[in-house]
Amino acid sequence: MSFYGVELSSRLLLGTARYPSPAILVEAIKASGAEVVTVSLRRESGADRAGQSFWSLIRALGLRVLPNTAGCHSVKEAVTTAHMARELFDTTWIKLEVIGDADTLQPDVFGLVEAARILAEDGFEVFPYTTEDLVVADRLVEAGCRVLMPWGAPIGSARGLNNVYGLRSLRAHFPDIPLVVDAGLGVPSHAAAAMELGYDAVLLNTAVAEAGDPVEMARAFALAVEAGRAAYLAQPLEPRDMAAPSTPVIGKAALGD
């Protein structure tokens, strides 16, 4: 799997917010095996590099950082934050979030496409946080995105894959674009389900950060992602309505009288 030409072996991307402590965050990242971590950049931390102490803990792990325009509600805000992130983290990667609704944190897909175009033209490699909408996905690709990150469910909701049909159809329409389910996963089986659909990776934060034992949960998700990917490659069965006996019934030896 590669994102913008960068080869990665782990298909689990981990967010770095809301852990009980930075020490637990570091342990959870290690347990997850993640090679990419997202870091949300709030402007109060960006100014004067005021978040440096926290980031240096993450940097010390030597992983690839995917900065995130978390909490931006307008194109302008998102673009400004992306520029700040590029400078601070010295990367052209940006996870682009443009929030359209404060309650569901649903992406503002119109603003998202606009911001993606501006950033892609400016040399950024954009990872857009989007819905599973096909047409929006198409517009994002047109705008220059070479990775798409549709939601499973609203951020932090732990609901899993809300629209399996939509996600499957997105996968079918974009066989060559890396697709990452981002947001809404609650338990490892959700991650396995996304991988079984043929998604390239999943991105998590709250499900691990706010688990009773984040480190153990990170490990559980890593196992699920691996299992789901292996299952996808092994070409699983399609559900059917009637039983399909695994042993022949005709000519079966009669037991007893």
Added chain:
Amino acid sequence: MKRHSITVIGAGVAGLCCALELAGRGARVEVVERGRALGEGSCSWQAGGMLAPWCERATTDAVVAERGASSIDWWSQHFPGTARNGSLVVAQPRDAADLTRFAQRTERFDWIGADRIASLEPDLAGRYRRALFFPDEAHLDPRRALAALVKRLAERGVPVRFGVELSPDAAPGDIVVDCRGLVARDVLPDLRGVRGEMVVVRCRDITLTRPVRMLHPRIPLYIVPRGEGLFMIGATMIESEQRGAASVRSTVELLNAAYALHPAFGEAEIVELGADLRPAFADNLPQVRREGRVLRANGLFRHGFLLAPALARQVADTIQMETNHADIPERRRA
């Protein structure tokens, strides 16, 4: 304890608790503080003052609850203004799942219904159908509590000298206890600041007798009654070391929470907006470290009043243990 002379640097909650504990064990103690008055430049001044080990248990290490539980008696003994009325945890209907989850992750609480809520906090009658009540928790006004500690120290002959800036190496005394908080990062490079913001409002229409926490997807929000119509609303936790006043975004979120708890807060007067940095180590737990004759007690994070008494005991135990064997200055470095 041998009658050591000990200099405590810093008159925040860590320094004052250490001084009192050490004086109580017979040491000759002096406190120096670079601020010119109590609270100046000290993040303890912005604290919530909740002694809520079991509420904290829901989101932090079990150690916080274990070490914090005894602080309720400690504060009651040293500060008569400590109110042991418990605390209440509520959630807006849309965040009801968070209340269940909070309950799963801690102990020492009762699920209570509308009637009990109304009898505990009459002004919240009819506003919530369910809440968690932690009967054993307590709260205090941090500023009065710090002033009470200074007074106690004075009674024991321990001076607190304000406007005196000393580096631990240059400080007099057989032993130096470095309680400078974030200022000590010159010698504690793994110490970081975690920004917190708070609001104090005056609202005459509401009376609360205990802290109320409101579960919120982003901020551990609480409203602590301070008496005379004053309420402290806190507190954000941002991985940023930016100094400077509270941001509009944070202030709006804090005030919204108060307004959601009771619309009468909409008419409240904003008395104060505060922002400061909490000193924290990577595991967000306090530590005592020794370097020669200097003990560094730091990293209380968001648990200053809850954990300072235990930290002070740890400091005093360390000194006592060491001095049972040899003089501090000759001991090898930690």
